[in-house]
Amino acid sequence: MPQGHSILVIDDDPDIREALTIILESQDHQVTTARYGAEGLDRIKASKPDLIILDLIMPGVGGFAVYKKLKSPERPDWNDIPILILTSLREESSQARFEAETGMQMTVEGYVEKPISPSIILDKVGKILTK
DSSP: OOOOOEEEEEOSOHHHHHHHHHHHHTTTOEEEEESSHHHHHHHHHHSOOSEEEEOSOOSSSOHHHHHHHHTOTTOGGGTTSOEEEEESSOHHHHHHHHHHHHSSOOOOSEEEESSOOHHHHHHHHHHHHTO
16 A cells, blocks of 8 residues: 555544544554544645545534535635545435535545444555555
C-alpha cells in the first residue's frame, strides 16, 4: 500500500478522530482532523487532501452538506477527492435521505458503519488510495 497520503477526517466525535489518527498514522499517512463540516471545508481550502473520511451526522454543517459542496460544479477542483463515509447510519438509509434532501445520488468510494474496525478502515483506505 502506498504510504504518506494526506487524509482529512471530518467527525464530531473526538474518540473517533483520535482512533482514526492513530490507525492511519500507523501506516505513515498524514492525518488532519476537523470537528465539524465547516471546519473540514476550511481545511480542504487550505490543503486539498488525498482522501476525506466523512461522518454524515454532525451539528451545524453536516456530512451531507459537505458532500454536496465537494461535488458542486462551483468547486470542480474538489470533485475528484475520494470520500470514505464513516457513520452510524446504514448505507441504504443514508442514500435515501441524501436523495430525498438533494435530489442527487451520493456516490462515494467507500462506506463504513460505526463502530470502527481498524482492519476494515485500513483495507478500505488502502483500496481507495491505490486506485
